[in-house]
Amino acid sequence: MRSHYDVIVIGGGPAGSASAMLLAERGLSVLLLEKDQFPRYHVGESLTGTAGDFIARAGLTEKMAELDFPAKPGVKVVGREGAEFFVPVLRPTWQVRRADFDHLLLQLAISKGVEHVQGAAKTVLTEAGRVVGITVATANREDGDAQAVRAAFVVDASGQSVFMSRQELAGPRRVAAFNRQIALYSQFSGVASDVGETHNSTVIFYRDTYHWSWLIPVSSEIVSIGIVLPTASYKLRGGTSKAAMAWGLEHMHPELTQRTASATQVEAMHVSRNYSYRVDPFVGPGWLCVGDSHCFTDPIFSFGASFALTEAQAAADAIVAAIANPAAEPDLLAGYATYCNRGQGRAADLIRYFWKFPAFFAYMTKGQHGGDLIRLLAGDCFTPEPLAATIEMKKSLEDSPVLHRIPEGRGRDIAARIYERFDFFQGVDAAFLDLSEGVMIYFILAEDDIDLYDSLRDFEEQLVSDFGRDTLAVLSFTPDIIEAMPPLDNAYTIVDRRRK
Structure with missing residues (x-):
């Protein structure tokens, strides 16, 4: 390991x-x-069409077959009372065992000239508000001290470890x-496997909102199965x-029960809790x-x-351009953040729409927006202009009868923000807006x-x-102190899931 590189990448996942490979x-x-x-x-075994594009460009298509990764024909969604629809893939892609797939990508990066070191990032080095490197702890360092390594740019790809956030540089x-x-x-x-056009597809079974399971064939013999439940239901x-x-195997859906009747677990049980999160900002001088x-x-999905x-x-495009033209770095990083937020936001809207309007979602896959839904589920969420289906879904998600009862102006605009943010926010059972004396x-x-x-x-x-702060206040109550909440006779009910 040298003392200086153009770029340091923290994390060897996809x-x-x-x-690292693209930069090299x-x-x-x-x-x-x-x-x-x-x-x-690692979990996350089903790839979309955009991932398939990357794999093809990287020249890994033959390797995918050698590793017995099933070609993925699409996604089948099975709900209650016979509700079912199938969305084919837009471009060729695969189901993978992430242990082998991630190792394949790492080896490809090394073959492109990337220097791989097994070790942990400990701290960030900064000068005049700019990240200029990190300290690295490796098992083979005899003195046990972390080594300082400098770089023109640092990439945080640490996954759920959120390294830059823990260093208090990212949000x-x-x-x-x-x-x-x-x-x-x-x-x-x-x-038991599917037959016909859905053979080797990802299958999603859903019972109630946020109660669902996945079934993903990851080889000719092995299937990944997951059960997802709200914390209270768990x-x-x-x-x-x-x-x-x-x-879950017994009650999520009869088809899941039937297909797993003779199944044998071959991997340890894994558990992920409270996995939905965001970090903002996630770019800064010398890092992203x-x-x-x-x-x-x-x-x-x-x-x-x-x-x-x-x-x-x-990220690679932004970093290469920023190193070549440092004066353009702020604009390049802002553009990268906008790009990421756009894609992540559209994906979140797609998921919210599915849970709020599952029947309409199924209808859209077969109607005039079917092509758009296929593209979105293929991962095409980052396009500069929104697809027509995205616009329609966004309009439906933002529309609430209560908003039309609130007078136009600051109050209605704030109500719209509350609805957009908390309509599907688990942990917030209800939200009310009182405009009788301020906001x-x-x-x-x-x-x-605390979260x-x-x-x-x-x-x-x-x-x-x-x-503006003028007359605006936010108060929160938990069930044990709800009697302390003032009367809400004049308040608008923006969200109230307690009735359900």
């Missing part, structure tokens, strides 16, 4: 390996730092709308991963974040690895939780920034 191909010296020994287990990790869920997952043999289903998995290191929304590869390409916003929270308070504080700060 975001890190792809970023452009002639930059790159250090790729990964703390784990590869191959290692704090804040829970997002699909928080407060638990995913239980493992790999199984002996699972507790009702036994409160252990084994009990909740058993409940890629993929899960700044945002993870929800795994239902398998965007994670594919978005990581897409953002890696945009009073009341939230009822599911429980006393929820942080999210409300961020929301209040954004409201103050956009609408």
